[in-house]
Amino acid sequence: MSKILVAYSTNSGSTAEVAQAVAAELSQAGHAVDVKPMNDVAAINGYDGVVLGAPMIFGWHDQARRFVKKHRAELAAVKTAYFACAMRLTRVEREALPPVNLTLDENLVKDQAKPGSLNLKERFTTIGYYLKSMLPSDAQPVSVAFFNGKLEMFRLKWWQAAFVMVVVNATPGDYRDFDLIKSWGRSLSQLL
């Protein structure tokens, strides 16, 4: 049995439910699990494994990036797994990616429209662009997952809604696949 922290940040709330689902699978597998918003986590020593999750909001959520920066040394000393919730993910042919064990929600993934060039929407939504915003350069996570997210326009400030319409170009709705999310959580119980 390991002691595991599942820490998350969220813009509109839905990533918290994803984190809870991952934590529930780890608990069911017999681990001692704490699930908390990143803002409530003072330190991560004492844990054997840490799962970090946040939505893509102009890259990985700013709060999560700050958390990783602040705890970089402690994170290097434990097993880690990362996840992101997003509404668009572009798979680029032969994109140079760090050697990480990736889980992708195939309903989220779109291949680039025109091989050899990326349009504006694609440029800011590639797997490589996302991973760069999530992982410290020395990170060796046991797994990284990209899940389809949830978008409700009424929860957003006008400028957030404008960005989502122009760049992310996503149709509002709840696209989270909890079967995939739970199965990723179960897979972590062996890896962390």
Ligand SMILES: Cc1cc2nc3c(=O)[nH]c(=O)nc-3n(C[C@H](O)[C@H](O)[C@H](O)COP(=O)(O)O)c2cc1C
């Ligand atoms: C301001 C803003 C920017 C976003 N940027 C991206 C993005 O760059 N790529 C993407 O795939 N999704 C983007 N999204 C969609 C969110 O990542 C998605 O809706 C996520 O599930 C929200 O999670 P939350 O409810 O925990 O905040 C954006 C949403 C907002 C509101």
